[in-house]
Structures are given as C-alpha cells and as structure tokens.
Amino acid sequence: MRIACSFCGERELGEFTYLGDAKPVRPEAGASEDEVFDYVYLRDNVAGATSEYWYHGGGCRAWLKVTRNTLTHEISSIEPAAGAGAAKVGA
Amino acid sequence: MVEFSWVSRSPLEHALVTGTDGARGIEAGISLTEIRNFDLIQVMARRGQAAELGQAAKARFGVAVPDAPKAVRTSDATLIWSGPDQFFVLSKGGKHTMQTLEPALSGSLSDQSHARVLVSISGAKARTMLAKLSSIDLHPDAFPVGAAAATSMDHTSVTLWRGGDRTDGQAVFNVLMFATFAESLWHTMLDSGAEYGVDINHTERLA
Numbered sequence: 001m002r003i004a005c006s007f008c009g010e011r012e013l014g015e016f017t018y019l020g021d022a023k024p025v026r027p028e029a030g031a032s033e034d035e036v037f038d039y040v041y042l043r044d045n046v047a048g049a050t051s052e053y054w055y056h057g058g059g060c061r062a063w064l065k066v067t068r069n070t071l072t073h074e075i076s077s078i079e080p081a082a083g084a085g086a087a088k089v090g091a
Numbered sequence: 092m093v094e095f096s097w098v099s100r101s102p103l104e105h106a107l108v109t110g111t112d113g114a115r116g117i118e119a120g121i122s123l124t125e126i127r128n129f130d131l132i133q134v135m136a137r138r139g140q141a142a143e144l145g146q147a148a149k150a151r152f153g154v155a156v157p158d159a160p161k162a163v164r165t166s167d168a169t170l171i172w173s174g175p176d177q178f179f180v181l182s183k184g185g186k187h188t189m190q191t192l193e194p195a196l197s198g199s200l201s202d203q204s205h206a207r208v209l210v211s212i213s214g215a216k217a218r219t220m221l222a223k224l225s226s227i228d229l230h231p232d233a234f235p236v237g238a239a240a241a242t243s244m245d246h247t248s249v250t251l252w253r254g255g256d257r258t259d260g261q262a263v264f265n266v267l268m269f270a271t272f273a274e275s276l277w278h279t280m281l282d283s284g285a286e287y288g289v290d291i292n293h294t295e296r297l298a
Contacts, residue, residue: 009160012226058243058246059242
C-alpha cells in the first residue's frame with residue numbers, strides 16, 4: 001500500500017504509522033459515562049470506507065486524515081489532519 | 092576535578108576511514124563525502140503564521156523559502172524544505188546562526204548544527220546504490236537538481252536533496268541524518284556501495 005502524503009506525494013507504507021479511527025469526537029465536559037466510554041473504547045469494525053489518522057513519521061511528520069476502503073485498501077481521499085503539524089491548516 | 096575539552100567532533104570520526112572501501116581494481120562507482128562543521132538551523136512557522144515567516148525569510152535570504160519538497164540555494168546558504176511550513180538553513184562560517192537569524196525571523200528556531208550529520212553521495216553508481224536504501228524515485232526527470240524529500244533510509248528519518256552537479260556532470264545527493272543514527276546508516280551505505288567500490292572522504296567545504 002502507498003499513501004500520497006498531502007505534502008510529500010506518494011510514499012511507501014513503511015514511512016507511516018496508523019493512529020486509528022478519525023471518526024470519534026471528544027464528548028463535551030460533563031458528558032455521561034456511557035458517552036465517554038463509547039468515545040474511548042468503542043469502535044466500529046467497518047467493512048468498507050473508513051476515515052482514519054495516519055502519521056508520516058518517516059517523512060515530513062505531518063498527520064493525515066485518510067479515507068480508506070478496508071476491503072480493497074483503496075484510498076479515496078487524503079487531507080492534512082486539522083491542527084496537526086501544518087500551520088496552514090486551521091486549528 | 093576532571094577537565095573536559097569541549098571540542099566539536101564528527102559523530103563519524105571513528106566510523107569514517109578515508110580511502111577506498113569495497114570492490115578493488117575498478118574505478119570506484121560511489122563517492123561518499125562527509126561535510127563537517129556546518130551551521131544548521133531549523134525554522135518552523137508558528138500556527139497560522141507561515142505567510143509572515145515566508146516574508147521575513149524572503150527579506151533575509153533574497154529568495155522565496157521552499158513551500159514544497161525542494162532545496163533552494165542563496166548566495167551563502169541552502170534552504171531545505173523539511174516539512175509543512177518548516178525548513179532548514181544550511182550554511183558555513185557563522186553567517187546564519189541562532190544569533191543572526193532569531194532577530195530576523197518570526198518563527199520557532201532550533202539549532203541543529205551538532206545534531207545532524209551531512210553526507211554527500213555521488214558517482215556513476217550513486218543512484219543504483221541509493222535504490223537499495225530509498226524508495227524515492229531518483230531518476231533525473233523525477234528528482235532534478237533542487238528536489239528534496241523528507242523520507243526514511245533503513246528505517247531512519249533523513250532529509251535528502253539533490254545539490255548542484257559535480258564538475259564532471261555527476262549528480263550529487265545530500266543526506267542529512269540524525270547524529271546518533273549516522274554511524275549505523277554510514278555502515279549501511281558502505282555495505283550498499285561495496286560492490287561498486289566506494290571512495291571515502293571528509294571535507295570542511297560545503298558545495
């Protein structure tokens with residue numbers, strides 16, 4: 001698998017580290033225990049398109065948000081993760 | 092009390108033995124030259140201030156700083172892209188140091204002069220040898236003079252860029268690596284180049 005880093009172009013998988021699901025959103029302070037449990041522990045095991053974070057640690061050290069199909073490994077979109085590494089990206 | 096001598100020494104002082112390595116009886120296909128005693132400052136824009144840093148850097152260096160993987164030569168320095176909104180300033184002789192750059196640039200600066208090792212690779216077999224270490228396409232069409240990449244070699248992060256060609260027309264690839272990984276990567280480079288014959292040197296001159 002190759003990932004086209006938004007800053008470096010296409011690179012081999014070995015330069016990247018997988019962080020995980022990009023979908024969970026941190027609950028507001030004061031959220032219920034169930035909501036926090038869900039945010040911290042529960043993940044969907046999707047067969048199809050997923051949104052996930054990848055770190056280009058072996059390259060430009062930027063965080064990327066990648067939409068990848070878990071069945072085919074086809075990557076349909078890649079964008080810099082918000083506020084992660086790139087000053088040009090909105091916080 | 093123990094007396095210390097704070098003389099700066101190359102991390103490759105022991106590993107680098109000038110002369111020839113690998114295949115004998117043929118003209119060496121690889122030339123490995125360590126460049127010593129350089130000034131290297133990493134400059135990073137603060138969040139949302141890339142444009143301001145770009146303007147300040149242009150005023151200082153007279154050229155636009157690289158905003159894509161490229162290395163740009165100025166009259167007395169090389170500006171090398173190292174990631175989004177960040178670049179290295181590589182120079183010699185104390186022209187661009189923390190003291191001189193900090194008042195001129197608005198970003199976050201960090202002195203990396205003694206934290207990196209710079210090795211320049213050239214020769215007829217340089218691309219063949221580098222192909223064993225790097226997954227970057229180094230064909231002249233894909234990686235011309237001034238092209239740069241933040242990438243990995245042998246699982247070690249490096250900054251790679253193509254400098255000006257040698258006087259005999261051979262391409263020159265510069266590799267900037269972490270000081271503590273340099274000895275390991277140096278041996279890997281020697282092993283990769285052994286079958287072509289390697290000429291080993293070190294210099295104080297920044298090409």
